[in-house]
Amino acid sequence: MTKLFLDDLRTHNMVYAEPAAVAFVVVRSYAEFVKYIEENGLPYFISSDNDLGLDENGEVAPDGYAAAKWLVYESGLDLRNLKFKVHSANPAAAAQIRGVLNITSGSLSKEIVKLYHSDPQASGEDFRDENSYGNF
Template identity: 70%
Template sequence: MKKLFLDDLRTVDMVYSKFMVSEFDVVRSYHEFVTFIIKNGLPEFISFDNDLGLNENGELAPDGLAAAKWLVYKSGLDLSSLEFHVHSANPVAAEQIRGLLNNYINFLNKNNNNHNK
């Protein structure tokens, strides 16, 4: 099972068991996230942080919500079986990521079920 961990600072073992570290590929920025998925395909599980620090110009970098929006609106990938967790300490952004992905996955699965009837 391919797993992806998006976080600018935390390590996998800070969020999950130290025994799970080898199960994850780690990306530290929005751009690494997008590049990883374009190159390797959609992982089965993604763990999202939201606040991803500053970019090379000292400005706020695109965040985990931007990564989730890229998946939904730009990636063209079928997210209907995506499993995810939001480990962000930012409660508002965490809920926005969860809401966006859950609503979109539910929409896809509802439409898939209607087409199969």
């Protein structure tokens, strides 16, 4: 089972003690994250940072929150069994990522995705549960 690690600087060995660090696929950007999942399907487990540095133009790169929103609202994948951990040092951003990924559990996820697609201004943030820590 594949584990995906999204972080622009750290390695999985810096976040996880062995043997959990074995078998992670490391992606360094939002674009690599999307490409990996589009080409290989949904991994068993995702570990995500939020702040992903600068892009090739020196602008702030799309972050882990953008990756989580893509996964929930645009990928079309069934995320009900996804396990994840947010390893960001940014507590507010970590809560946002956990919030958007936590809405995928159960039947609520299909209703929220329908709402999101029917209202282009919707962000999903109203459904955030900042006290939740994912399915790790």
